Amino acid sequence: MPVSHHCDRKLLLILKIIMSVGVSLILTGVYCHMYSETIEAMGVTGIVISACLVAIGMILSLPTKMYLTFVLVRYEQEHKTGQANSHNDLPQ
Numbered sequence: 001m002p003v004s005h006h007c008d009r010k011l012l013l014i015l016k017i018i019m020s021v022g023v024s025l026i027l028t029g030v031y032c033h034m035y036s037e038t039i040e041a042m043g044v045t046g047i048v049i050s051a052c053l054v055a056i057g058m059i060l061s062l063p064t065k066m067y068l069t070f071v072l073v074r075y076e077q078e079h080k081t082g083q084a085n086s087h088n089d090l091p092q
Helices: 003-035 037-042 044-060 063-088
Strands: none
Touching: 003 037, 003 044, 003 063, 037 044
């Protein structure tokens, strides 16, 4: 396994973890805002807490675009390599 492939896997794992934490924070913030009586009892402070959870979750979910771009570039590279190999296999 090449070193770059190992680094790519590690990077993808880190991005997936960050995205998962971000989505979890968004869902937690929405839950707190909609269903938590404690947050409701806190008044404005509770609203700020739930809004911060959602905001931080949205920031952490930004790597989704990087991840999808990375996967798309990898797919295009593999597709081009596959086409080049299939053209080389044709009899002349």
